[in-house]
Amino acid sequence: MLWWERLEARLLAGDGSGAWAVVEAALVAGVSVEDIYTKVLSPAMVSIGDQWARGDLEIYYEHQASAIVGRIMGRLGPRFVGRGRTKGSIVVGAPQGERHGLVVSMVADLLRQRGWEVFDLGADLPAQSFIAAVKNTPDVVAACVSVTSPSARDAACELIAALREASGDAVPIYVGGAAVLSAPDAEELGAHGWASNVDVLVGLLEQG
Structure with a gap:
């Protein structure tokens, strides 16, 4: 099972601690923090959104997942701060x-x-x-x-x-x-x- 699929399962279960555990495991396995965003969090949320759009999920699943992902991003955000002079x-x-x-x-x-x-x-x-x-x-x-x-x-x-x-x-x-x-x-x-x-x-x- 891919990392984003593991995360999706935890998001649909409303398991915030389990979702963070998936992210931590991916980081330990060598997944970069950038790839956590683009190859784990994003595809999991896209999949959940697509399932809702097809009528396969109630909207609360998407809201629940969004809340959990928002908390995960809050924990990861400080890792994205660049160093040195800004480009503007x-x-x-x-x-x-x-x-x-x-x-x-x-x-x-x-x-x-x-x-x-x-x-x-x-x-x-x-x-x-x-x-x-x-x-x-x-x-x-x-x-x-x-x-x-x-x-x-x-x-x-x-x-x-x-x-x-x-x-x-x-x-x-x-x-x-x-x-x-x-x-x-x-x-x-x-x-x-x-x-x-x-x-x-x-x-x-x-x-x-």
């Missing part, structure tokens, strides 16, 4: 109506590990508050918008347009998430670029 500041968040916040926090931690100062705004944020955060963030080099739910695409489009106008198009805006399927899709939303995963996002950020 990045603001990450999800538009109003988008309630999936774990992916935002995962991206924030992974970018911190790569050397950026990251301001995590979480999920379901009104556009004007997102704009205020970008304006008040020193040395901001980019804003990243996460869109998991197709129903949040319109809000994401409005947010990106408002961010571009407020910054005078001076702050690059990158978009990613399960509801954004391609670079043309991201362009349709008004973003400067599409990040299919964190490595792609890092490449976009380093290109400027």
Whole structure:
């Protein structure tokens, strides 16, 4: 059984201690903390979300799993702090109506590990508050918008347009998430670029 499958079983059982034990065992076995996020936590949550979407699970299973994973990430988060000078500041968040916040926090931690100062705004944020955060963030080099739910695409489009106008198009805006399927899709939303995963996002950020 793969690590993410072991974790999924504990999440569905509502076993927070068991879920953490799976993560600890994976770390001892040599799985990197980055891979814990991308190859253990993320696929487990995607699988649970897919099962709910198919009608195979009640929604409380997803909420229960999200709460446990949030606690796990709280314990792992300090391991992602980068050392040395930062590459600048990045603001990450999800538009109003988008309630999936774990992916935002995962991206924030992974970018911190790569050397950026990251301001995590979480999920379901009104556009004007997102704009205020970008304006008040020193040395901001980019804003990243996460869109998991197709129903949040319109809000994401409005947010990106408002961010571009407020910054005078001076702050690059990158978009990613399960509801954004391609670079043309991201362009349709008004973003400067599409990040299919964190490595792609890092490449976009380093290109400027």
